[in-house]
Amino acid sequence: MVSEVLLDAGPAAGQSATAATSAPEQPASGVQRIAQLMQLAAEHERTGRFAEAKGILRHVIAEAGEHPGALQLLGIVSFKTDRLDEAVRLMERSLALAPTEAVYHRNICEVYRVLGRLDEALAAGRRAAVLTPDDPHCHHNLGVLHYHRLELEEAIGSGERALAFGPDFPGAHFGIAEASLLRGDFERGWEEYEWRFKLANIPPLLPPTERPQWDGSPITDGTLVLIADQGYGDVIQFARYIPWAAGRCTRMAIACSVELQPVIEQQAGGGVLFDHWERAPEFTAYCALSSLPRLAGTRLDTIPAEIPYLRADPAKAAVWAERLGDLVPRGYRRIGIVWGGRPTHNNDRNRSTVLATFAPLAEIPGIALVSLQKNQAQAQIGGYWGRAPLVNLGPELQDFGDTMAVLECLERVVAVDTSVVHLAGAMGKEASLMLPYAPDWRWLLNRTDSPWYPTVRVFRQGPERKWDPVMHRIAQEIAAPARRRRKR
Numbered sequence: 001m002v003s004e005v006l007l008d009a010g011p012a013a014g015q016s017a018t019a020a021t022s023a024p025e026q027p028a029s030g031v032q033r034i035a036q037l038m039q040l041a042a043e044h045e046r047t048g049r050f051a052e053a054k055g056i057l058r059h060v061i062a063e064a065g066e067h068p069g070a071l072q073l074l075g076i077v078s079f080k081t082d083r084l085d086e087a088v089r090l091m092e093r094s095l096a097l098a099p100t101e102a103v104y105h106r107n108i109c110e111v112y113r114v115l116g117r118l119d120e121a122l123a124a125g126r127r128a129a130v131l132t133p134d135d136p137h138c139h140h141n142l143g144v145l146h147y148h149r150l151e152l153e154e155a156i157g158s159g160e161r162a163l164a165f166g167p168d169f170p171g172a173h174f175g176i177a178e179a180s181l182l183r184g185d186f187e188r189g190w191e192e193y194e195w196r197f198k199l200a201n202i203p204p205l206l207p208p209t210e211r212p213q214w215d216g217s218p219i220t221d222g223t224l225v226l227i228a229d230q231g232y233g234d235v236i237q238f239a240r241y242i243p244w245a246a247g248r249c250t251r252m253a254i255a256c257s258v259e260l261q262p263v264i265e266q267q268a269g270g271g272v273l274f275d276h277w278e279r280a281p282e283f284t285a286y287c288a289l290s291s292l293p294r295l296a297g298t299r300l301d302t303i304p305a306e307i308p309y310l311r312a313d314p315a316k317a318a319v320w321a322e323r324l325g326d327l328v329p330r331g332y333r334r335i336g337i338v339w340g341g342r343p344t345h346n347n348d349r350n351r352s353t354v355l356a357t358f359a360p361l362a363e364i365p366g367i368a369l370v371s372l373q374k375n376q377a378q379a380q381i382g383g384y385w386g387r388a389p390l391v392n393l394g395p396e397l398q399d400f401g402d403t404m405a406v407l408e409c410l411e412r413v414v415a416v417d418t419s420v421v422h423l424a425g426a427m428g429k430e431a432s433l434m435l436p437y438a439p440d441w442r443w444l445l446n447r448t449d450s451p452w453y454p455t456v457r458v459f460r461q462g463p464e465r466k467w468d469p470v471m472h473r474i475a476q477e478i479a480a481p482a483r484r485r486r487k488r
Helices: 017-022 028-046 050-064 068-080 084-097 102-115 118-131 136-148 152-165 170-182 186-198 232-246 258-268 289-295 314-327 355-362 376-383 400-407 419-426 468-487
Strands: 219-227 249-255 272-274 285-288 333-338 367-371 390-392 412-416 431-435 456-460
Touching: 028 050, 028 068, 050 068, 068 084, 068 102, 084 102, 102 118, 102 136, 118 136, 136 152, 136 170, 152 170, 170 186, 186 289, 219 232, 219 289, 232 249, 232 258, 232 289, 232 419, 249 258, 258 272, 258 400, 285 289, 314 400, 333 355, 333 419, 355 367, 355 376, 355 468, 376 390, 400 419, 412 419, 412 468, 419 431, 419 456, 431 468, 456 468
Parallel strands: 219 249, 219 285, 249 272, 333 367, 333 412, 367 390, 412 431, 431 456
Antiparallel strands: none
């Protein structure tokens, strides 16, 4: 889930009225100097200079004592540098000193949520909304929290309350979009989903242009530019709409990264692919790939699911088949695994796990694990001592063409919610998807299947939010074919 939760140190760059009255008495010049230091620290925090902010704030606390604003801002710095336990301690200290400061309750609501302390988060979020009922950010924070508690009616209600005070608040619109899509209300969901382009810190789709955003109407003499926006998984999922768009224009060009071109070129039908805007052709209109489901009027029962719509290059697949033949013992079942997503994803703490979670798979006789894991999570392989052979292919996968070729050589993939699952699903390959309790919207609710990918089987966390029961169910299912063979 892409949330736009604001952490704010409070009035006057963290110097609240409560802070001023609760600090030890100082000469006017001393109070002014503390205020100046707080403003400087807040500026450092806003611009990502966290070490500088931290140094100034510790100096303020040393000089002014238990300063609520400094403690709160220091807590925000700790949160943004992934020191969550420290952030909670600091924010709780500031709240004890300034219990009626609504923004402090609003901030700690988000920190509690990220830590999984959802009941405490709910109490803090409600307290913030009571203290400042006309603050749209308080209601939006509650909406994000309700989503993570799978209280979707409440999530939408909180978003609507936020919009009552700020009708153009992108985060609230987007929160409503995700909750609506998750429960299968695509009609409302796609419309609200368009607000994602106005979220804070979202880069522009393309350089400034006078060309219009495409509305889905035919382009009889001109070029449509599609933009492969969002994450890799999103691009793979929405690539199925490229032929639909191609049928409504005379020419098409697609902006996408080099890594994704083996995926996109299979749908482009001769359209131009480019990865830098200076290489873009003249165009009549543009559209994000992720906006095509809305233009196509997609509803839950009309999702295009002609599978496969992606295929591995036969020559590449032959090379990888030979390589895996050398690396995996003869007769072993090859199971691909991915346990970690992109660390910068804002829900990665919930959607990713660790290699050790896959231990039950490694105990199945005749299994070989093939790691498709990328990024720093690969380092966990150094501590692997499982029964099953483990082949690490992650460093050798240069693009999605390589990954598709490897998938062609595997029995199935077991993975958390990453692009590899989308790739396997688009190729019609068997995949076991591990989902957190509050999943990304595209996986819907209470289903073991996916209308987007018929060959993907979904395994969800329960309310306990633990991965071990999920993996136990997957291991049982994968072990079952082996047991049936032994009986025959």
